[in-house]
Structure formats: C-alpha cells, structure tokens
Amino acid sequence: MIDVLVIGGGNAALCAALTAREAGASVMLLEAAPREWRGGNSSHTRNLRCMHDAPQDVLTDAYPEEEFWQDLLKVTGGKTTESMARLAIREGSGSRDWMRKHGVRFQPSLSGTLHLSRTNAFFMGGGKALVNAYYLSAEKLGVQIRYDAAVERIELDPSTGSGRTEFVAAHLKSGERIEAKSCVLACGGFESNREWLREAWGQNALGEWPTDNFAIRGTRFNMGVVLRDLMDQGADLIGDPTQAHMVAIDARAPLYDGGICTRVDCVSLGIMVNRDAQRFYDEGEDFWPKRYAIWGRLVAQQSGQVGHSIIDAKAVGRFMPPVFKGAKADTLEDLARQLGLDEAAFLKTVREYNAACKVGKFDHSVLDDCHTENLTPAKTHWALPIDTAPFYGYTLKPGVTFTYLGLKVGENTAVRFGGIESPNLFAAGEIMAGNVLGQGYTAGVGMTIGTAFGRISGMESARSAMNLRVTQR
Numbered sequence: 001m002i003d004v005l006v007i008g009g010g011n012a013a014l015c016a017a018l019t020a021r022e023a024g025a026s027v028m029l030l031e032a033a034p035r036e037w038r039g040g041n042s043s044h045t046r047n048l049r050c051m052h053d054a055p056q057d058v059l060t061d062a063y064p065e066e067e068f069w070q071d072l073l074k075v076t077g078g079k080t081t082e083s084m085a086r087l088a089i090r091e092g093s094g095s096r097d098w099m100r101k102h103g104v105r106f107q108p109s110l111s112g113t114l115h116l117s118r119t120n121a122f123f124m125g126g127g128k129a130l131v132n133a134y135y136l137s138a139e140k141l142g143v144q145i146r147y148d149a150a151v152e153r154i155e156l157d158p159s160t161g162s163g164r165t166e167f168v169a170a171h172l173k174s175g176e177r178i179e180a181k182s183c184v185l186a187c188g189g190f191e192s193n194r195e196w197l198r199e200a201w202g203q204n205a206l207g208e209w210p211t212d213n214f215a216i217r218g219t220r221f222n223m224g225v226v227l228r229d230l231m232d233q234g235a236d237l238i239g240d241p242t243q244a245h246m247v248a249i250d251a252r253a254p255l256y257d258g259g260i261c262t263r264v265d266c267v268s269l270g271i272m273v274n275r276d277a278q279r280f281y282d283e284g285e286d287f288w289p290k291r292y293a294i295w296g297r298l299v300a301q302q303s304g305q306v307g308h309s310i311i312d313a314k315a316v317g318r319f320m321p322p323v324f325k326g327a328k329a330d331t332l333e334d335l336a337r338q339l340g341l342d343e344a345a346f347l348k349t350v351r352e353y354n355a356a357c358k359v360g361k362f363d364h365s366v367l368d369d370c371h372t373e374n375l376t377p378a379k380t381h382w383a384l385p386i387d388t389a390p391f392y393g394y395t396l397k398p399g400v401t402f403t404y405l406g407l408k409v410g411e412n413t414a415v416r417f418g419g420i421e422s423p424n425l426f427a428a429g430e431i432m433a434g435n436v437l438g439q440g441y442t443a444g445v446g447m448t449i450g451t452a453f454g455r456i457s458g459m460e461s462a463r464s465a466m467n468l469r470v471t472q473r
Ligand SMILES: Cc1cc2nc3c(=O)[nH]c(=O)nc-3n(C[C@H](O)[C@H](O)[C@H](O)COP(=O)(O)OP(=O)(O)OC[C@H]3O[C@@H](n4cnc5c(N)ncnc54)[C@H](O)[C@@H]3O)c2cc1C
Pocket: 007, 008, 009, 010, 011, 012, 013, 030, 031, 032, 033, 038, 039, 040, 041, 042, 043, 044, 045, 046, 047, 048, 049, 149, 150, 151, 152, 186, 187, 188, 189, 217, 218, 219, 221, 222, 223, 224, 225, 226, 258, 259, 260, 401, 402, 428, 429, 430, 431, 443, 444, 445, 446, 447, 448, 450
C-alpha cells in the first residue's frame, strides 16, 4: 500500500509530495487534469510573498514578519487566524532554498507592475516553470504521478475509536479505488464550479445572477468535488462561500485560464465608474498589490457586473500595459460613446471628480497627498484630474481567482471532524486557505500559503504513514 496519497497537482500538492518523499514515504500524486494542463492555478502565478530581515538575492530592503502580518491583518479586516498566518509567513520565507533545490529559479521583479521588489520573489518563467521543475524533481525522486485522475469521493472510517476519522481510500471518477496510509488534500477551491458559485452568490436585488458574468482566471479543474464530499461527510469548515480572491479583469477575457494577461492595473491611477457612469469606491485607498483583489467583488456588486476604468494620458507608462487594448478617445464625450455610457452622466462624474481633486506632490510609489475633498466616495491618494487627451477606458468584469471557503485545520494541517483531528488526512493550499484569508488579499500570499502548508502536510502525512507502518508491524 502507498504511504502518502496526494490529491491535486498544483503548488501545494507538489510541495506536499516532494516533502513526503524526502521524508522516506512512498508517494502517489493524483492530478485531475491531463498532463498538458497540469499545475492548476499555480501554473498561472508569478511570485511568492516572502518575509526577510535584510536584502536577499532578488528581494530588496527588508520585509519583517511583523509588517507582513500587519499587511495580512489589514487586508483581511481581521478575518484571519494569527497562528496560521504567522506560520505561513515563517515557513514560506524559509522555503526558498528548498524550492531552489527542486529546480525553481527566481528573478527580480520588473518595475512598474505592483510595487513588489521588496516583498515578492518572482519565479523565472512564472508558475508554469515552477510546476514543471517540481514535476521533474518529483519524477526523479520516484513519486508516482497520475494524470486524468480526478478524485470523486474520499472513503473515511469514522469508527476508529476516540472519535477520530481516518482516511481509507480515494475513489476516482473512473471507478478505481486507491488505498493509502495517509492522504493530503491539495485540490484547490471550488472556483471553477459555476453552479456552486451561482448557488453561493444567489440573485441580486435586480434579479440578476451575478456569477453568470464572472470569468474564472485560472484552471477549469478546481470544481470543489472533494471539498463538497468532505463537507457532506462532516468535516469542519472555515470561511464564507462568497469570499474569494476576485480581480476586475478585461471583459473580453475567456471563461477559463485567461491568466494574468487579462488584468488591467490602472485603477489606482484614474477613476472607476459603473454602468450608470457613477463612481463607487475609493480607487486610491492603498497600494495596488493590497487592493487589486477587491475590485472583482466591487464590480460584482454593480448592476450588470461591469465597471469601466478611466485614465488619461498622464497615467500612461505608470502601470503594466494591458494586453487587450482599451477604448481611446480625444474627448470624454467620445470615450463615453465608445464605452456605451450615458454621456451627460459620465461628464458630470468626471467634472465633479476633477473639481474635487486637491493635487499635491504626485508619487505613485508612496501613499501620496493627492486626494479629493468633499466627494463621495473620496479618492484618498493619487487623485489627479482626468483632463489630458487622449483618454482611455477599459471595460472590466469580475474574475475569480480562488475561493476561500475551505477545510478548517490547525498548524499540523490535519482535517477535523467535530473538532477532532484526523490522524491521517491533511489539507494544504487553496482548500484550506480560508484559515489565513477570511477576506481580502495581498499579492503573492497564495503561493506562500501553498508552499508553507504543502510542506507541513507532506511532513505530517509521511510521519503519520510511517507511524502506521510501525504500529502495523
Ligand atoms: C491568473 C492567476 C494568477 C495568480 N498569481 C499568483 C501569484 O503571482 N502569486 C500567488 O501567490 N498566487 C497567485 N495566484 C493564486 C495561486 O494560484 C493559488 O493561491 C495557488 O496556486 C494555490 O495552489 P494550490 O496547489 O492550492 O491550487 P492549484 O494550483 O489550483 O492546484 C489544484 C490542483 O488540484 C487539481 N484538482 C482539482 N480537483 C481535483 C480532484 N477532484 N482530483 C484530483 N485533482 C484535482 C487541479 O487540477 C490542480 O492541479 C494566481 C492565481 C491565478 C488564477
């Protein structure tokens, strides 16, 4: 019988599989996707948020644990578990040498994207290169890898005494049953499951089903099948099904796998208006890495689930140019026409915003003093009038990156049933990210969570399996 069965094929699963194998366990990894689509959302990533006390190879300055923790506290509005968040921060930062050992290479961040050179280590070749390196290393170490191996059901034994629920086997969609001594669930959230998203969000006051207008930024394989199964079998949960990492992305993005090139990063440099040409949130609340992931939700709450990011010529060159070209016009009237907005309402919004701007010393790299006065909602930083042609507009819709509802676990990542830890069932990555992220996001923390808890769950599952072997002898 296999020691450790890892369900999933992204960063968390690979970190778990590699660590368990290094600890001496025999390991099998089940990836739902075919080989060419392996790697889940992790293959779309670019970087890892990383604490450090002094400059390191690709990281500038210092980013101490306390600052990282305060950043998380702020973006989650306190909806986080401090012990789990601090563990992710510490373990994540200590992982980079291990990552290098398995073939991951880092590069400095490009300027002008997300102000990230101090906080985030970028993967050379992006997440695709990272997962390819991990798969290669796993193959070399003898991890058995199975593609097209979607798990449909987890077989549990709840009658093992002292209320503990043991993992017994995984049942594949194909009907196959695979037993193992222990198991790591690292098969993502339920973001790819449009029916589940629809059920979670319901209808809005206008009778719309908002999620019908969502795109899924990453993989189509994170259907939440195992999460739902575990929910039905009484596993302890954490999080709200409507909370997710959600970015406002180009409305022309495909339904799945649009990836980062559908992102539009100029929101903080201009204004955002809804279908009625009204502003609805402070575009300059904080640095873009701490705010980009709230705009998907904000747009989702607007009628038609649509938003338009508006900038003028002054913003060009100050953000990563989007792949899709936006509307471009010499006059605001023409821009309104191209975006399908009511001209008079749009002009009124822009004029009121322009009149409210109190321009100080513009600096996009700090929380500057350019702000609005007597305007609701306010724009608290980087508020410059929109007055210099050409004007640009990008029509955006919500893009779900990953959902936060997941399995409640403690520091050893053991899945719990009625508060009692399973001795041999563990969880890592998105499927338990809700323990750290109750809401909000700060760039790069998804990979920190997956790397930290992937490695912990790999070690714990190996320990559990090898203890079992000892007791069986
Ligand atoms: C476009 C995009 C860009 C991103 N950029 C970043 C970034 O730069 N930095 C960052 O920190 N985070 C980023 N994220 C978030 C990041 O991808 C996730 O937080 C992280 O990858 C989660 O890792 P994971 O292993 O838990 O999930 P995934 O990488 O999604 O892996 C889940 C795996 O489980 C498999 N699976 C699903 N169901 C089953 C089943 N029933 N049976 C077997 N296998 C199953 C899937 O096929 C997949 O391989 C980004 C996400 C997207 C979509």
